[in-house]
Structure formats: structure tokens, C-alpha cells
Amino acid sequence: MKTLILSSKDVEKYVAPELAIKSVDYVFTQYGQGNIDMPPKIHIDMSRIGHESWCNAMPAYIVEKKTGGIKWIGGFGENQSMNLPYIMGIIVLTDPVNGHVKSIMDGRRISDLRTGASAAVFARYLAVKPLKGIIVVGAGVQGKAAIDCLLLEYPNDPIMIYDIDFEKAKQFRDNFSPELRKRVIPVDNLEDAARASKLIVLLTTAQQPFLKNEWVSTGATVLGMGTYQQAFEDFTLSADKVIPDNCAQAIGRGELKPLYKAGKISPENCYAEIGDIAAGKSAGRENDEERILGLPVGIGAHDVCIADYVYQSAVENQDGVWVELQ
Numbered sequence: 176m177k178t179l180i181l182s183s184k185d186v187e188k189y190v191a192p193e194l195a196i197k198s199v200d201y202v203f204t205q206y207g208q209g210n211i212d213m214p215p216k217i218h219i220d221m222s223r224i225g226h227e228s229w230c231n232a233m234p235a236y237i238v239e240k241k242t243g244g245i246k247w248i249g250g251f252g253e254n255q256s257m258n259l260p261y262i263m264g265i266i267v268l269t270d271p272v273n274g275h276v277k278s279i280m281d282g283r284r285i286s287d288l289r290t291g292a293s294a295a296v297f298a299r300y301l302a303v304k305p306l307k308g309i310i311v312v313g314a315g316v317q318g319k320a321a322i323d324c325l326l327l328e329y330p331n332d333p334i335m336i337y338d339i340d341f342e343k344a345k346q347f348r349d350n351f352s353p354e355l356r357k358r359v360i361p362v363d364n365l366e367d368a369a370r371a372s373k374l375i376v377l378l379t380t381a382q383q384p385f386l387k388n389e390w391v392s393t394g395a396t397v398l399g400m401g402t403y404q405q406a407f408e409d410f411t412l413s414a415d416k417v418i419p420d421n422c423a424q425a426i427g428r429g430e431l432k433p434l435y436k437a438g439k440i441s442p443e444n445c446y447a448e449i450g451d452i453a454a455g456k457s458a459g460r461e462n463d464e465e466r467i468l469g470l471p472v473g474i475g476a477h478d479v480c481i482a483d484y485v486y487q488s489a490v491e492n493q494d495g496v497w498v499e500l501q
């Protein structure tokens with residue numbers, strides 16, 4: 176039985192922000208309706224190699240699409256010095272009928288875009304309407320994907336970008352077309368920019384919190400998307416609603432992990448999962464005053480859904496290399 180191997184170049188041809196946003200919203204809705212099987216991701220810490228090094232295994236089965244698969248992906252703290260992206264990984268697609276491995280593909284572009292699209296779809300469900308004032312914190316790979324998707328979701332609005340390294344935030348703008356560049360505004364004062372924002376997207380590699388509770392205004396939505404805690408705990412503990420993509424995962428990662436370990440928060444503190452809101456089972460935002468903490472910590476079903484589309488497109492267009500693996 177042959178397996179289709181798809182390189183990053185093959186994958187790039189078929190993924191774009193529009194597709195990612197559509198797929199992410201579809202998956203949240205299907206998940207909320209109970210049509211996706213997906214255990215919480217498994218995490219392995221490999222930092223005994225001598226620096227930050229971890230991987231997640233993220234399996235999912237999408238019933239309607241008859242598609243099963245797994246993303247195996249991680250973050251590697253020394254990669255910048257090796258001229259490699261921080262995040263590295265692959266996606267494997269399995270035929271649920273017989274276990275045949277249909278495809279193995281580079282997972283980075285799919286993962287980056289579905290992460291960016293999660294920010295846009297969380298904002299769609301949780302942010303005040305009309306939304307004025309958007310800031311993305313972290314001018315890295317995920318920050319770029321988030322802004323690509325937010326520019327589409329909010330086609331008339333500027334988006335501020337902040338990074339601890341202001342030069343990086345300024346250079347970050349060059350990644351966009353001249354037309355879009357006008358809407359990406361580097362800022363060097365996080366406090367002022369956060370206070371002026373109703374959507375604050377945290378996508379940094381910071382390992383210590385930096386977003387202060389008093390900087391988050393009435394009606395603001397904060398999306399905590401990093402691997403470590405980025406907002407101080409008094410914000411998390413005073414937010415009107417905490418809404419993750421997957422509660423079981425979110426308590427062991429990012430914003431909630433240290434609070435859960437210290438016994439300050441439990442799964443009961445999650446108001447709902449975003450899928451419940453997408454599926455119409457839960458209200459989500461109920462007024463313009465609520466301060467909401469959204470936690471798109473990342474679910475494997477997004478990656479599997481987009482990877483299935485990429486696989487089918489590659490088969491149609493005769494891309495990639497078939498290998499007799501099994």
C-alpha cells in the first residue's frame with residue numbers, strides 16, 4: 176500500500192487563510208455537535224536534551240469526513256540560532272477502514288494557519304460587535320498567521336502588533352503586501368495599546384506573564400494562545416468567562432496550567448467550550464461589558480481536517496511522492 180509524502184512546498188500550494196478559517200469554524204461546530212472524537216493532546220517534555228524541547232501528539236477522527244489522523248508537533252527553544260522555526264512537526268492521515276497510512280505531510284503551515292484562524296474564529300464568537308481595537312502580541316510565525324486571518328475577518332480595521340523586540344515588530348510589517356501593510360501598525364507601548372483594544376491576542380514565547388489585569392478594558396476579549404502563561408493570574412481569576420477550545424487540554428497548558436497546579440482554578444471554571452457556542456448550545460458573550468478569556472490552545476481536529484483537504488487536492492493534481500511504506 177502506498178503512502179503520499181507531501182513536503183512543505185506541496186502543502187503550501189493548498190492552504191490559505193480563507194480555507195483555514197472555514198475549516199476551523201466547521202470543526203468547532205462539528206465538535207460542539209459531538210461529531211468529532213478527540214482525546215486531549217499528549218505532551219512530552221524533552222528538555223533534558225539541555226534546552227526547551229517538547230512535542231504534542233494530537234489525534235482526531237472527524238466522523239462526517241471519515242477522516243482520522245494525528246499531528247505530531249513541538250516547540251524547540253534553540254531553533255532560532257539554527258535558522259529553523261520554533262514550531263516543527265508533521266501530520267499523518269489514516270484510513271479509518273483499514274489503518275492504511277494515506278499520507279504523511281509537513282505540518283507546519285497547516286498548524287500555523289489553523290492557529291491564526293482559531294484567533295479569528297474565537298473573535299467571531301466572543302468579541303464585542305462592532306469590534307474596535309485589535310492587538311496581536313508576538314511578532315513571530317503564529318502572530319503572522321493570526322494577523323493574516325484577522326485582516327480577513329475584519330477587512331476594514333487596522334491591527335496593532337507588539338513585540339518585546341520593537342525592531343522585530345517594525346520589520347514584521349514587511350511580510351505583508353503593500354496594501355495590507357497599511358493596516359498593520361507596530362506599537363512600542365503595550366499598556367496603552369492593550370487599554371485601547373477590545374481584542375488582545377497573546378502569541379508569544381514568553382515564559383513569564385506580562386499582560387496586567389488593569390490593562391484589560393471592560394468588554395475586552397483576551398485570547399491566551401501561547402504555551403506558557405502570558406496574562407497575570409488576577410486577570411484570569413476575575414474574567415467573567417473562561418472559554419477554551421477544549422477544557423481538559425486548556426487546564427494543563429498556557430494560561431491555566433500554573434493556576435490549576437496551585438489549586439486556584441478547576442475545569443468547572445470553564446464557562447463552555449467554543450464548540451458549544453459555535454453549535455448554538457451555549458450563549459458565549461452576553462453583553463458588551465464582559466471581559467472574556469478565550470483559550471484557543473489548539474485542537475488536532477483542525478489539523479486533520481485541513482490535512483485531508485490538502486491530501487485530496489494533491490492526489491487530484493498529482494503532487495507529492497508515493498512511497499510503498501506498508
Ligand SMILES: NC(=O)c1ccc[n+]([C@@H]2O[C@H](COP(=O)([O-])OP(=O)(O)OC[C@H]3O[C@@H](n4cnc5c(N)ncnc54)[C@H](O)[C@@H]3O)[C@@H](O)[C@H]2O)c1
Pocket residue numbers: 250261262286290312313314315316317318337338339340343378379380381382385400401402403471472473474
Ligand atoms: N495555541 C495554539 O494552537 C498554538 C499553536 C502553535 C504555537 N503556539 C504557541 O504560540 C507561541 C508563539 O509561537 P511562534 O511560533 O510564533 O514563536 P516565534 O518564536 O516565531 O515568535 C514568538 C515571538 O514572541 C516574542 N516575545 C517573546 N517574549 C515576549 C514578551 N514578553 N512580550 C512580547 N513579545 C514577546 C518574541 O520576540 C518573538 O517575536 C508559542 O508559545 C507557541 O508554542 C500556540
